[in-house]
Amino acid sequence: MLKILLILSTLGCINVTLDGVDAADGIPIRLANGYDNCSGRVEILFRNKWWTVCDHGWDLRVSDVVCLELGCGLAELALRGSAFGMGSGDIWQSLVQCSGHEASINHCPRIYQSSLCTHGNNAGVKCSGALLVPNLSLLSPHTVFSAGEAVRFSCAVQRGHHVSDFHLFKKGAATPLVTQRVDSSQIQAELTLSDVETFHQGSYSCVYRMKGTSPSQLLSSPPSNYVNITVVELLTPHHWYNTSIEAPAGSVIRGHNFSITCSTQPQYPGGSFQLRLIRSNGTVRQSLPALSPSVTFTFPSAQSSNEGYYYCLYRVQLGGRTFVSRESQPLPISVRDPDPVMSPMVISWLVSALTFVVALVIIIIVARMLCKREKKTSELERETRTCVDNTYVALAIK
Secondary structure, eight states, rough: OOHHHHHHHOOOOOOOOOOTOOSOOOOOOOSSSSTTEEEEEEEEEETTEHHHHHHBBBHHHHHHHHHHHTTTOEEEEESSSSSSOOOOOOEEEEEEEESSOSSSGGSSSSEEEEOOOOOGGOEEEEOOOOOOOOEEESSSSSSSSEETTTTTEEEEEEOOEEEEEEEETTOSSSSOOOEEEOOOOEEEEEEEEOOOOGGGGGEEEEEEEEEEESSSSSEEEOOOOOOEEEEEEEOOOOOEEETTTTTTTTTTEETOOOOEEEEEEOSOSSEEEEEEEEEEEEEEEEEEEEESSEEEEEEEOHHHHHHHEEEEEEEETTTTTTEEEOOOOOOEEEOOOOOGGHHHHHHHHHHHHHHHHHHHHHHHHHHHHHHHHHHHHHHHHHHHHHHHHHHHHHHOOO
């Protein structure tokens, strides 16, 4: 077959396919006499024998395909002139023409060439090596963040691979959140998530990409380990107060008890509520553990020192950090003196006087009724007596 191809080659170069090898079949490839598994003289198994490859037209594009097929990343060098020593046996004389994007060297067009190669023209390759799994770490000293903070990651690989760029991915997302281009000599990059929000909470990994022989050819590494972050955004508490019903709105009566209740949704349990009073001569703070979504601060006897603006906030510790919510809207409370007209003593006196007056009126009414009854009885007796006297007088005249 080779003799026939040699005769045909005198008429010019022609496209050929090796006997017994279909274009869809894979051709076993190995690298011999190299420094490691990803460097050496290129050899192809054909008809149960290992053939060396002629280096005519051997370039980085063909070398990329060989490296990728062997799982050795991309080509760093396309070597000619038996750089890894001369082989023996048959030489594959076909000129292999690859674009660099083929999955196998068997998918590249092959042109048989008229000029013969010797083992002094054996092709070789130095691959970058299998793409290493990068390592992702946090440059920030903690894993829990407030909304609005920046989260700094570091993505690194142990050795250089002519890295083009690094990418930060959130688990489950198809597109990177951060991309950092680097010089080909760099082996790590800082990836920063700026102004994080609660939807950024989750697990992150990174990958790096290698440059191929053409600008459009980039090979992605396996994903790194995962790093988890938590983003905390506490809700602003609500608060209200309760006191005696006779107190005007926004005020409490001096000496009366009152209470202020702080409440929030149970986002992060285990925290505490703080009540802050701002008054003319300073600030007073009180704190109670958040055993439930709301707590009540009680004041048994209102005094002038309780007058001012009250604010509620929620505090919680997560990941070794203390997080504080925004303060609630101000709740103004004034302390008023009791109304002297309606003071308890005056009310007691009024009640006593009213009771006395009512009792006196009842006594007078009863007395009058008794007097009227006695009066009627006396008049009846007088009339009877008069009647008797008149009768006596009449009888005497007869």
